[in-house]
Amino acid sequence: MIRVGIMGAGGRMGQALLRACFSTPNIILTAAIEKEDSPAVGADAGEMAGFQKLGVPVVGNLRSIIDTIDVVIDFTRPESTLTALAICRKLGKGLVIGTTGFTAQQRSEIEAASRDIPIMLAPNMSVGVNLCLKLLEIAAKVIGESSDIEIIEAHHRHKVDAPSGTALRMGEVIAKSLGRDLQECAVYGRQGHTGERPPKSIGFSVIRAGDIVGEHTVLFAEEGERVEISHHASSRATFAKGAMRAAQWLMNQPAGLYDMQDVLGLKSFS
Ligand SMILES: NC(=O)c1ccc[n+]([C@@H]2O[C@H](COP(=O)([O-])OP(=O)(O)OC[C@H]3O[C@@H](n4cnc5c(N)ncnc54)[C@H](OP(=O)(O)O)[C@@H]3O)[C@@H](O)[C@H]2O)c1
Numbered sequence: 708m709i710r711v712g713i714m715g716a717g718g719r720m721g722q723a724l725l726r727a728c729f730s731t732p733n734i735i736l737t738a739a740i741e742k743e744d745s746p747a748v749g750a751d752a753g754e755m756a757g758f759q760k761l762g763v764p765v766v767g768n769l770r771s772i773i774d775t776i777d778v779v780i781d782f783t784r785p786e787s788t789l790t791a792l793a794i795c796r797k798l799g800k801g802l803v804i805g806t807t808g809f810t811a812q813q814r815s816e817i818e819a820a821s822r823d824i825p826i827m828l829a830p831n832m833s834v835g836v837n838l839c840l841k842l843l844e845i846a847a848k849v850i851g852e853s854s855d856i857e858i859i860e861a862h863h864r865h866k867v868d869a870p871s872g873t874a875l876r877m878g879e880v881i882a883k884s885l886g887r888d889l890q891e892c893a894v895y896g897r898q899g900h901t902g903e904r905p906p907k908s909i910g911f912s913v914i915r916a917g918d919i920v921g922e923h924t925v926l927f928a929e930e931g932e933r934v935e936i937s938h939h940a941s942s943r944a945t946f947a948k949g950a951m952r953a954a955q956w957l958m959n960q961p962a963g964l965y966d967m968q969d970v971l972g973l974k975s976f977s
Pocket of ligand 1: 714715716717718719720721740741742743745782783784787790804805806807808829830831832833946
């Protein structure tokens, strides 16, 4: 049995993760963590997720409960993830990170910690999105040089970062396949007299509306035809299922920084 602690247990993903823990063999929920001042602190995690009482109370501090956990799963905010990172690093616990919106500095802190503990960091844990990343790598190699590449994403109105971590990851995969630097070729939104499209750019467009769970489409458009690779998530359960799979996989890994492509064995496909 893998003992799992969920950071941000009261959040949208936190709730989906609690439910996934109950339905995944070999996973046992031993801790649910929220912010110290959250009204959820003290509630029973099972009841909070709509199940029966589990006897696992929501606590306001990861450090106080870390001894009961083998792998921490964190879908919160970057600052809170970095606090969890420091605790996991000090006590040698594995960490699955689903949080998005890290700065380059925060990302290097995660990389540094991965010298001591196993970390799985993925802006999108759905199996379908990770398959799409592989397909994008192939599409970029075959038609990327001759195409205009545009990435369009849509999410719910509460999402705080843009473009989504998944859209950025898609851009990175395509840029890497084409030997480009995403920082140099990305165009984020357009307005006014923009002039013609720079030929080697990768464009990003963002929609924020209603309760959209997560939609991503990448266009490879040439004169005469276009290829579209799309993924539509209709439930957060898909991300939570991926996080469970990642926690199970991470248990047997040495220190290092991994992604969902490692978890799913997609790196061996070329
Ligand atoms: N990788 C993936 O597959 C994937 C999929 C979906 C979402 N995400 C990402 O996951 C993150 C969370 O998304 P969400 O929609 O679930 O957001 P959310 O509903 O706002 O949930 C975040 C939760 O974390 C809590 N939190 C904040 N600071 C904390 C701390 N120090 N300790 C413990 N809990 C803390 C928040 O509490 P308060 O509300 O009190 O602040 C909230 O309950 C975002 O970065 C999102 O982009 C990733």
